[in-house]
Amino acid sequence: MKAAIVTVGDEILIGQIVDTNSTWIASQLSQIGVEVTTKISVADDRESILKGVRRGFEDADLILMTGGLGPTKDDITKTVLVEYFGGGMQFSQDTFERVTEMFTKRGITITDAHKAQFYMPERAEILENRMGTAPGMWFREGQKALCAMPGVPHEMKYIVSTGVIPKIQGEVQTVFLQKTIRTSGVGESMIAEMIEPVLKDHPVKLAYLPSQAQVRLRLSVAGEVGSEQILTGVLEKAVDATLAVLGKRVYGFDEDSLEEHVGGLLKDKGLSLGAAESCTGGYLSHMVTSVPGASSYFKGSVVSYDNSVKENLLGVKAKTLQAHGAVSQETVEEMVSGALRILECDVAIAISGICGPTGGSEEKPVGTVWIAVGNKDYVESKRFLFSKNRILNIQYAGVSALHLLRKFLSAR
Amino acid sequence: MKAAIVTVGDEILIGQIVDTNSTWIASQLSQIGVEVTTKISVADDRESILKGVRRGFEDADLILMTGGLGPTKDDITKTVLVEYFGGGMQFSQDTFERVTEMFTKRGITITDAHKAQFYMPERAEILENRMGTAPGMWFREGQKALCAMPGVPHEMKYIVSTGVIPKIQGEVQTVFLQKTIRTSGVGESMIAEMIEPVLKDHPVKLAYLPSQAQVRLRLSVAGEVGSEQILTGVLEKAVDATLAVLGKRVYGFDEDSLEEHVGGLLKDKGLSLGAAESCTGGYLSHMVTSVPGASSYFKGSVVSYDNSVKENLLGVKAKTLQAHGAVSQETVEEMVSGALRILECDVAIAISGICGPTGGSEEKPVGTVWIAVGNKDYVESKRFLFSKNRILNIQYAGVSALHLLRKFLSAR
Secondary structure, three states, rough: OOEEEEEHHHHOOOOOOHHHHHHHHHHHHHHHOOEEEEEEEOOHHHHHHHHHHHHHHOOEEEEEEEOOOOOOOOHHHHHHHHHOOOOEEEEOHHHHHHHHHHHHHOOOOOOHHHHHHHHEEOEEEEEEEOOOOOEEEEEEOOEEEEEEOOHHHHHHHHHHHHHOOOOOOHHEEEEEEEEEEEEEEOOHHHHHHHHHHHOOOOOEEEEEEEEEEEEEEEEEEEEEOHHHHHHHHHHHHHHHHHHHHHHHHHEEEOOOOOHHHHHHHHHHHOEEEEEOOOOOOOOHHHHHHHHHHHHHHHHEEOOOOHHHHHHHHOOHHHHHHHOOOOOOOHHHHHHHHHHHHHOOOOOOEEEEEEOOOOOOOOOOOEEEEEEEEEEOOOEEEEEOOOOOHHHHHHHHHEEEEEHHHHHHHHHH | OOEEEEEEEEHHHHHOOOOOHHHHHHHHHHHHOOEEEEEEOOOOOOHHHHHHHHEEEEEEEEEEEEEOOOOOOOOOOOHHHHHOOOOOOEEEEEHHHHHHHHHHHHHOOOOOOHHHHHHEEOOEEEOOOOOOOOOEEEEEEEEEEEEEEEOOOOHHHHHHHHHHHHHHHOOOEEEEEEEEEEEEEEHHHHHHHHHHHHOOOOEEEEEEEEEOEEEEEEEEEEOOOOHHHHHHHHHHOOOOOOOHHHHHHEEOOOOHHHHHHHHHHHHHHHOEEEEEEEEOOHHHHHHHHHHOOOOEEEEEEEEEHHHHHHHHHOOOOHHHHHHOOOOOOOHHHHHHHHHHHOOOOOEEEEEOOOEEEEOOOOOOOOEEEEEEEOOOOOOOEEEEEOOOHHHHHHHHHHHHHHHHHHHHHOOO
């Protein structure tokens, strides 16, 4: 089954809101093997909505449409859909009772502005919306179907989960399986060179999803209902072949994050972590603590942005800073020692670099970052050269630090 | 001028990534008065890309296209565009030199997988991409133009800002003026109640852009070329009227950020800043240090995630923690004192709270956060109750801390 997602609303076209609705809908459909062939965003006017519907049906049998349903006068989707599918409007007693009850609870008096909401297209099946006033409307014409929903995310999600997905699942004729493999510390081209010769013999679809210092690989297979077992085997073989080539570059699957993975390693080994950050200014600690439960292994960190903090709190020697500079192997290694001592942690990680835009030199250009990881017995450090962009350098350095920490912990 | 945005990539259609590129592009175009009539997302295959281009040109004169340019074999946009616009591919010496230099710096050897990147469509004008390897390509056919760009956000943004916008600005026939007013510490509905009675007499368009603990207001006017002076006057009057009502709730305009604003206050007053963060885990420090030049006023911070760090480094008394808990006025105020002392800063800010998902109680539910700001003479603190969501709570707390710091500095 193929689907199109049509979102209605000027606020998307002027860039006022990020359209997370269609991302969520797409992920839900993809999980039950429905292929989303296109996404279309159109303005809040008759012509544009009609065009969106026509184009959606050129590409797909099912359209999921969000936005343009509600009390304000710019919400005209309902009228346009009645024009497209035919039939008239009729008073919906159900909708009237539910909305009246909801408004009464909130102390809102029903006015004329609300009344249009109680009229529903005759030809539409109503899908309940317990989260708000505008229900979903399911139109069907031959093999084609369209479901219109409000654009408020939690209302739309309620209708999709309780109304749309169950309807579709009865009709889907295909099976879709996927596995995402997550790597850190290797670039997209290098990964491509490693796995493409191997995967060419496997009948799977491959997609690369790169981000700062991480690449995700998605392998997927699709086929007819009844072929689940064969498809599972095909996918597993391809995943195994990929893992055999990539080895330790892989840290997890599907929704795993590097932060969580590293947290898991620390928990498994019963080790506590501390950090000393200079150029990343707290970003590494933020990544680590974005994981729920991080308090069971993360002691804390010292953001030693100024050299005085490196000296006074972390105990980096003045002569080290003088001889080698704040961005040097010697400094980050002393920062590790200092963090181990004052944060009383088992493992510490330290970062010092030049994120830019200024502060670079011939010898140490913007983007130069030193990272060290260590425990009381052993410290290892590495020099990186990232980009010219301050924010990116902070992100690259944070992810690379987690990558080095992962390697350090895995080897022990 | 009308534009369409076409995004290419399976990862959007299966809902694996949120498409923030098209939101950003739409906002940039809308700021220079270009109307985005449609947004289309298509799959990474020949048919779909061609369909996206055809539909885009049905609706608009200009297509901005992202995604599908890069080293791996699933990136076929370039080939399809050559098919659509005609002409062949030619070796681009410029691109070759730039990419080679970039790779050499990073210690990457150029392999066969990279070579396709050096060939560019004959018919395209190349728009420089200093952030990555794939440049933008500007195709023109009569009154129509298409610009294809890579999907990596910072690369796309570079090309739009330095290549696309200047090109378009030469061609736009309407005048579009806008001013964004930035506030912190007040909610959207309260702002609406304050300004709407005043602005109803001004012929400007108003849009609210709310985010965590901040609301931006965009006022805009549009008209024909030649009416710049009148429009400027109209806009200025509306801005003045808004400022008169909002007063100190406003901290800046347009691209100003709260981080930068606070940094500016510190610089003007010659004061240094330090922080002590518990539940925000480094996020506040990350916000402060995301501003270039923050090293001139930010000394550093202690992320005291574990209570041992609060005691040992910041000097929070054991009996304070015992009597009042880590999330209390007493604790955050002692954290401020500790930060002032050990970071040797003039002003310090401290945060301690329960970001969730666990750790809440009847008395202190998830979302409870205490924030204190002070110098050696005076400390003030405030209790907040944010949401149930961990990541949101971290963001709310970070922004609210900057808001309190702004108030503290402005009063002194």
